[in-house]
Amino acid sequence: MAKILLIEDDSETADEVAAELTERGFEVELAASGIEGLDKARSGKPDMMVVDRMLPGIDGLTIVETLRGEQIRTPVLILSALGAVDDRVRGLRMGGDDYLTKPFALIELVARIEALLRRPIETRETKLRVGPLELDLIERTARRGERQIDLLPREFRLLEYMMQRNDQLLTRAMLLEEVWNYKFVPATNLVDVHMGRLRHKVDGPEDPPMIHNVRGAGFILRAPS
Amino acid sequence: MRLPDFVRTTTFRWTAIAVALSILVFSAFVYWEAGSSMQADMDDSIAEAALAIAAVVPERRIVTIEDRLAADPRRIRLAGLFGADGRRIAGNLGEIPPRLAIDGRVQATQAIRMDAQTAESMSVRAIGRRLPDGQVLVIARHSGELQELAAAIGRALLLGLPVAGGLSLAIGGLLSLRVQRRVDELHAQVGHIVDAGLRERLPTANLDHPFDKLAIIANSMLDEIEVLVTEMAETGNEIAHDLRTPLTRVRVGLERGRVNATTAADLQSVADRAIAGVDEVLAIITSLLRMREIEHYGDRSGFCDVALAGLMREACDLYEPMAEDKQVSLCADLDDSIIVRCDSDLLREAVISLVDNAVKFTPAHGRVRLALAREAGNVVIRISDTGPGIRADDREAVLRRFYRADKSRQSVGVGLGLSLVAAIVKLHGFRLALSTGPNCVAEITCPMSEV
Numbered sequence: 001m002a003k004i005l006l007i008e009d010d011s012e013t014a015d016e017v018a019a020e021l022t023e024r025g026f027e028v029e030l031a032a033s034g035i036e037g038l039d040k041a042r043s044g045k046p047d048m049m050v051v052d053r054m055l056p057g058i059d060g061l062t063i064v065e066t067l068r069g070e071q072i073r074t075p076v077l078i079l080s081a082l083g084a085v086d087d088r089v090r091g092l093r094m095g096g097d098d099y100l101t102k103p104f105a106l107i108e109l110v111a112r113i114e115a116l117l118r119r120p121i122e123t124r125e126t127k128l129r130v131g132p133l134e135l136d137l138i139e140r141t142a143r144r145g146e147r148q149i150d151l152l153p154r155e156f157r158l159l160e161y162m163m164q165r166n167d168q169l170l171t172r173a174m175l176l177e178e179v180w181n182y183k184f185v186p187a188t189n190l191v192d193v194h195m196g197r198l199r200h201k202v203d204g205p206e207d208p209p210m211i212h213n214v215r216g217a218g219f220i221l222r223a224p225s
Numbered sequence: 226m227r228l229p230d231f232v233r234t235t236t237f238r239w240t241a242i243a244v245a246l247s248i249l250v251f252s253a254f255v256y257w258e259a260g261s262s263m264q265a266d267m268d269d270s271i272a273e274a275a276l277a278i279a280a281v282v283p284e285r286r287i288v289t290i291e292d293r294l295a296a297d298p299r300r301i302r303l304a305g306l307f308g309a310d311g312r313r314i315a316g317n318l319g320e321i322p323p324r325l326a327i328d329g330r331v332q333a334t335q336a337i338r339m340d341a342q343t344a345e346s347m348s349v350r351a352i353g354r355r356l357p358d359g360q361v362l363v364i365a366r367h368s369g370e371l372q373e374l375a376a377a378i379g380r381a382l383l384l385g386l387p388v389a390g391g392l393s394l395a396i397g398g399l400l401s402l403r404v405q406r407r408v409d410e411l412h413a414q415v416g417h418i419v420d421a422g423l424r425e426r427l428p429t430a431n432l433d434h435p436f437d438k439l440a441i442i443a444n445s446m447l448d449e450i451e452v453l454v455t456e457m458a459e460t461g462n463e464i465a466h467d468l469r470t471p472l473t474r475v476r477v478g479l480e481r482g483r484v485n486a487t488t489a490a491d492l493q494s495v496a497d498r499a500i501a502g503v504d505e506v507l508a509i510i511t512s513l514l515r516m517r518e519i520e521h522y523g524d525r526s527g528f529c530d531v532a533l534a535g536l537m538r539e540a541c542d543l544y545e546p547m548a549e550d551k552q553v554s555l556c557a558d559l560d561d562s563i564i565v566r567c568d569s570d571l572l573r574e575a576v577i578s579l580v581d582n583a584v585k586f587t588p589a590h591g592r593v594r595l596a597l598a599r600e601a602g603n604v605v606i607r608i609s610d611t612g613p614g615i616r617a618d619d620r621e622a623v624l625r626r627f628y629r630a631d632k633s634r635q636s637v638g639v640g641l642g643l644s645l646v647a648a649i650v651k652l653h654g655f656r657l658a659l660s661t662g663p664n665c666v667a668e669i670t671c672p673m674s675e676v
Contacts, residue, residue, distance in 0.1 A: 103507055154542050180543055184515065184574045193546045216497070 002117050003027045005046035007037030007063065008079070009055050017050070020106045021113070034058030041067055046074060048116050050109070053080035053091065061094045068095035075116040079104070088183070107217040111169040120164040128163040131223025133202065133210060135163055144202060144210075155198050162211070162221040171218035195219055237401035244393025248386065256378045260371055267350055267366055268331040275352050275364040278304070283358055287315040301367040303338055303349060309359035318363055319344055327353040327361060336365050348372075407436050415443070423451045467509055475502035512645065519571065519648040531569040533606065534559035537595050540576045544584050553587045557595040563604050565671050567653050575649040576606065578642045579667045583610035586665070606669040614665035 004026050008014040011032065018028040029044055031037035034057035041049060041063065053060040064076050078096040080087060088099045098112050128135040132145040140156060142149040151159065161179050162170060172191040176182045199211040208224035274293065281289050290304045294317055305318030313320065319337035326332065329352070336349045351365035411427065418425045426447060427440035475498075482495030541557050548555040565572075576595075583593040591611035598605055643659075650657040650669055660666040 101511075180539070182543070182573065182577065183570065190543060190547060193550060197546050216500075 001025060001027050002047040003029065003044070004113065005029045005031065005037065005040055005044060005049045007031045007034070007041075007049065007055065007060070008052045009033060010052075017106070017109065020110065024110055026113075034060070034063055038063050038066060041072065041074065042070070048075040048077070048113060050077045050079060050113065051096075053078055053087075061091060061096075064091075064095045075119070077109075077112055077116060105217075107169070107214075108171050108173060111171045111174060111218060114168050115165065115170075115174065118165070118168060128160065130163050130166045130221060131210065133163065133223075135160055144204070144207065147204065149201050151198075151201065154194070155201065158194060158198055159202065162219070166221045166223065169214055169218050169220050174218070237397040240397030240400055241390075241393050244396065245386075245390060248382075248389045248393075252378055252382050252385075256375060259374055259378075263371060263374060264350070264368075267368070267370070271331050271350055271352050271364050271366055274304075275354050275362060278362055278364065279354055279356055283356075283360075286356075286360075286362075290316050301370065303336055303351070303363075303365035303367065305363045305365075307361040307363070309361070311361070314360065316363075318365065321353065321361055321363055322349075322351055322365075325351055325353045325363065327355050329353070333368065334365075336363075338367075411436070411440070411443075418447065423447060423454060464509070464513065468506055471502045471505040471509075475499045475506075478502070516645060516648055519645065519652055522568075522571075522652050525568075527568045527570075528566050529569065530564045531567055531572065532561070533563050533565055533572075533597050533604070534561045536569065536573050537576055537597055537606070540573070540580045541595060543577065544580050548584050548593060551584065551587070552589040553584060554592045555584070555595075556592070557597075559595065559597040560599065563597055563599065565604055567671075571649045571652070575646045575669065576608070578646045579608045579669075582642055583608050583612065583665070583667070586610065586612040588612065602673045604671040604673070606671070607666060608668075609664065609666040611664050614663045615659055615661050617661040 004021055006014060006018060006021075006028055008017065008030070009032050014030055014032070018030055021028045029040055029046065031040050034055040037049075037051065037055070038058060040046070051060040051063055055063075058066075060078055060080075064078065067074065067076075075097045076095065077098045077100060078091045079100050079102055080091065081102045088101075091099045097116055100109060100112060126136065126138045128137065133142070134144075135142050135156075137160070140153075142151050142156065142159060158175070158179050161175070175191050195211065195213075199209075202211055203209045210221055210224060212220045212222060214220060278286060278289050278293070286306055290306055293304055294302055303316070303318050305316035305321070306314040307321050308314055311321055317339050319339045321327075322334045322336045324334050325336075331350055331352045334349060334351050335346055336351060338345045338347060348368050349365040350368050351363060353361060353363045355361050414427050418427070426444045429437045429440045429444070478495060478498050482492065482499075486492040486495055537557060537559055541555055545555055580593065580595065587593055587610040593608070593610045596605070596607040596609070598607075646667075647657050654672070656668075656670040656672075658666075658668040658670065
């Protein structure tokens with residue numbers, strides 16, 4: 001069971017987030033100030049941390065910077081009420097691994113925590129496999145079982161990203177940020193359209209579906225059971 | 226001691242200084258002019274006398290000299306006749322002034338005046354001439370007159386300066402009092418205008434008067450401020466309205482749901498709708514904050530050289546499936562060599578926003594075209610579509626926050642997209658142009674200096 005340190009000074013937000021994470025099977029430790037958070041980060045050996053940007057005492061960015069200076073590499077997700085582009089860039093530069101702007105959907109937070117906890121391992125493998133699905137990163141080809149799948153480059157990129165994170169919920173915002181590198185996209189169903197195309201190619205009419213839509217949240221790639 | 230206000234003004238100080246300086250300069254000029262003309266007159270009369278005496282027959286020289294000396298009530302004339310060996314023959318000069326050049330021009334030198342009992346050294350203007358028989362004639366004149374002139378001017382200054390000083394203080398004081406009064410008037414008028422909600426203007430009468438020019442400048446500034454304030458108030462109203470609409474929906478939905486929902490599924494769908502409504506409100510607030518953030522984007526340290534073709538191709542790539550679904554053709558004609566200095570994230574956002582709009586508003590079988598080209602020394606990003614376009618009277622409004630040309634607030638997306646684009650373009654120092662009428666063309670022009 002993964003242990004998460006949540007450093008957040010607003011007790012109501014902290015309690016709601018902690019309850020949600022506990023329900024989802026995480027062990028949550030709370031810290032209400034920067035100093036307490038830094039202590040618990042050093043002593044508690046959490047698997048990952050969720051750090052609010054604005055904290056009494058020591059602010060979130062300083063915590064991350066301090067920990068990185070002490071060679072503590074625990075993954076950190078920074079929460080911020082400031083949406084400024086440069087703020088985000090600074091957060092990531094100071095050693096944050098992901099950045100989420102308040103207010104956020106709980107499901108978005110959970111998806112990002114999962115993603116940080118299960119970051120794909122660097123491999124020299126040139127082929128990705130999920131169930132019957134196989135992606136050749138050298139040949140740039142895809143096949144499901146015996147069936148060859150013709151993918152456009154953008155579809156290939158999307159599938160590659162999903163196969164590296166199979167069984168994980170990937171939100172629309174995550175996909176836009178990671179696959180297309182866009183932080184601000186007009187509120188449209190863009191990702192759904194792309195996903196629809198990909199699903200049409202991956203899940204043939206006879207096949208059990210592998211790409212699943214999680215309503216109101218995002219998408220999961222899963223091997224058929 | 227605290228000096229009265231008008232004395233402390235720069236106008237007053239500068240006037241006083243200027244008057245005092247001009248008196249000094251004027252006196253110096255008078256002295257110099259009068260002195261030099263007096264000296265010229267003196268030199269002429271000396272030279273003339275020397276000529277006249279040299280012209281008389283040798284026997285009458287002494288008499289002539291003595292006549293000349295006798296007719297000198299002011300005791301300023303000097304003359305001397307000396308033998309070839311320098312011995313004094315006649316006149317009141319003790320000797321030939323040692324530094325006097327014989328047969329030269331009139332010059333300044335020292336001479337000794339001999340009277341019955343006294344000998345006196347004095348400054349003179351003198352000329353020496355050697356006569357045909359070898360005698361030396363010296364004619365001189367005491368130059369004390371010039372010194373007297375200087376002394377007279379000095380006295381005049383001494384007497385005049387306090388008068389002139391007082392006068393200058395009075396003039397300076399008067400001028401700065403007038404300025405002060407005008408400033409106080411302006412101050413009161415401006416205060417009145419601010420109280421009256423910026424609706425009034427400063428009075429202007431005489432176009433040549435500096436204060437009226439100032440008033441005109443201030444008035445044009447007030448015009449600008451009034452427009453901004455009005456716009457801000459309107460924006461505030463629009464924001465309030467745009468927030469109130471979804472919030473009202475959420476509230477009504479929750480209220481009715483609380484009473485009418487009988488199953489958990491009912492309650493869930495009520496909650497889902499409420500969340501969607503709140504998300505809409507949040508999207509508006511996020512866009513507003515983005516807008517503010519872009520408008521206050523600090524330095525240009527985040528700028529780098531960006532190959533725009535790649536950026537625009539990505540935007541195409543992102544929107545292609547959606548365009549296909551809508552049966553809209555999406556094509557690009559991009560010059561790969563073009564590199565522009567910009568913030569790539571922001572410019573990408575602007576391009577995507579324009580493409581998003583174009584794809585959204587173009588009906589089936591229409592066409593959206595992206596072009597990147599060099600035109601007349603500028604780089605032009607052009608996104609054209611075959612949609613209904615923007616009405617001429619809507620164009621300005623479209624760029625303002627929250628406005629949506631169709632005036633219905635039901636369609637997808639909040640009408641902030643184009644205002645964001647406008648803000649991003651402005652931040653870069655580029656220009657945004659929107660065509661009116663059907664077949665909309667949006668152009669971002671980047672001047673070559675930015676390229």
